[in-house]
Amino acid sequence: MRLVRFGAPGEEKPGLIDDEHVLRDLSHEIDDIAGSVLSRDGLAHLASLDPKSLPKADPSHRLGPPVGRIGHFLGIGRNYAEHAKETGAETPTQPLLFSKAPSAIGGPHDDIIMPKDATKLDYEAEIAIVIGEEALYVSEAEAMDHVAGFCLCNDVTERTFQKDRGGQFIKGKSSPGFGPLGPWLVTKDRIEDPQAFDIWLNVNGEPRQKGTSADMIFSFATLVSHISHFMKLMPGDVITTGTPAGVGAGMNPPRFLQVGDIVTLGASGLGEQRLVVVERKS
Template identity: 50%
Template sequence: MKLLRFGTAGQERPGALDTQGRVRDLSGVVADIDGATLSDEALAKLRAVDLDTLPLAPADVRYGPCVGKVGKFLCIGLNYADHAAESGLPIPEEPVLFTKATSAIVGPNDTVLKPRGSTKLDWEVELGVVIGKTASYVDEADAEAHIAGYCVINDVSERAFQLERGGTWDKGKGCDTFGPIGPWLVTRDEVADPANLKMWLKVNGKTFQDGSTATMIFKPAFIVAYLSRFMTLQPGDVISTGTPPGVGLGQRPEVYLDVGDVMELGIEGLGQQRQVVAQA
């Protein structure tokens, strides 16, 4: 299934794509697409619904973040060897963990705001993992069963805030609108191999990132098992698993986003996003 949320920001309704790619309204079936509806049992009930009997959403409807009420927004840094190299940083021996504020979460095509004082606004197409079952000290072999599905994430970053302002990376990662998620949450049964998906990102029509999840250092199941050693992962938590090379920081000379720039990005089978940069 391709689950989604649609409508005005803050008032999104749950939905799903039918076989013709149209948005069907699930609000008569579930209250939202969130942790409460992401267990295997709840997803099985949704699969049993005849989508063709449900109301259609307007054709031009806004897509919201594909997961609501996100409890934790966790991110893995430097998870592609070639991205670590372009960043001038060593390949990590263990996953590098940081967090994005949940207030950064927006829809896949919403405006991205350039923060006041920003000088190095950057992009990162990433595979998102959405937790469907509580995970605490799980083994890697069992970790996939704790994943509800996958989605596209743009890990928007402000490099000066991240790397030049002291402390951890979080200051450059959690600004408002820095977490576009969606358009869809694709359930794990429809993603044959999450570690072998093409991914890409363009700025103003120019391709900067053209990679694959195949070059991830730490794969999704390992990441879930690893993180579950340090904290309990709960249904609806989102993990952004790192980016391939081609970010603005890695260009020579470096290239950063400015007001009016347009980002387009996507991952094979998981949909596409488009954001325009505006001033905060």
Template identity: 55%
Template sequence: MKLVRYGAHGNEKPGLIDKDGALRDLSEHVADIDPYVLGREGRARLAAIDPASLPEVEGTPRFGAPVAPVSKIICVGMNYARHAAETGQPVPAQPVLFMKATTAIMGPNDDVVIPRGSTCTDWEVELGVVIGETARDVSVDEALAHVAGFIVINDLSEREFQLEHGGQWVKGKSCDSFGPLGPWLVTIDEVPDPQNLHLWLEVNGHRYQDSNTSDMVFGVAKLVSYISRYMTLLPGDVISTGTPAGVGLGLKPPTYLRPGDVIELGIDGLGRQRQQVRAHPADASAAR
């Protein structure tokens, strides 16, 4: 299944994408794409519904993040060897973990807002893992049984905030609009191998990132198991599994996002995102 949330920000409704690509409304069956839906039993109930019996949604409504609520976003750093090399870091012996604030979450095609005073806002296409069953210290062999499905994530980052403002990376990762999720959540039964997915990102039509999840240092099952050793993973939690080479920080010279830029990114089978970049209101006013 491809599960979605659509409509105006803060008033999204649950839906699914049928086999013909049509948007169908799920409101008569569930209140939202939430922990009740994401577990094995919830997914089985939805899978039993004939999509043709659901009302078709007309037009092209906005897509929101495909899951809510999200109690936490756990990100993985340096999880592609070439990305570690381009940033001058060694390949880690254990997964590097950090958090992204849930207030960064937005829809897949909403505008990206450059933070006030920022000159180093960067892009990062990533495979997102959505938890479906509570996971506490699970084994690698058990890990995928706790996954509801997968999403596309743009793990936007402000490199000056991240690297030069002291402390942990979270300050450079958590600005408003720095967490586009979606367009839909593809349930795990439709993803035969999460370690063989092509992912890419373009800015203004130029392809900067072009890789495959087979290049991950630590795969999805290892990450779910590893993270669940240190914290309980709840249904709806999101793991952002790391980005491949091609980020702006690693270019020579470094290249960062500017107002007016257009970001497009996607993962085969999981959909694509498109974001327009705009200035922070304070910076836009100062420029006039």
């Protein structure tokens, strides 16, 4: 299934995209794509529905993030071999885990807001894992049993905040608009091989990133298992899992985003995003 949330920010309704690419309204079946709806039983119920029996929704609606009530919004640093090389840093021996503020989350076509005092705004096309079942001390072999599905993410980052302002990466990862998700959540059963996603990102039509999740240092299963040994993962938690080479900070000279830039990105089977960098209004 391709699950979506549509409507104004904070007022999104649950829906799905059927096989004919029609937006269907799920709000008479569930209150949101969140919590227990993402469990095996919850997704099985949605899969049992005849999409054509669901009301059509106006396709002009804004698409919001495809998951609601997200608790943990986690990221993994330097998890693609080629990206690790371009940073000039050592290849990690364990996943580099950081947090992004849930308030950074937005929809796939929402604006990227230039933060106050930002000078090095960067992009990172990524695949995000959405947790469906509680996970604590799970093995790699059972890790994917706890995953509801996958969605596209742009792990927007302000590099000065991330690296030069002290503390942890969260400072450079959490401004409003720094976590666009979607357009849809694709349930795990629709993904034949999660380690074979093709990923790309363009800035103003210029190709910047092109890679595959086969280049990941730590697999999706490894990440879920590893993180579950430090915290209990809950349904609706999102883990964005690293980016291919080609980020602005890795170019020579570096090329960072400016107000007015248009960032487009996508991944095979997970749809596309189109994001415009805008000035902060206040």
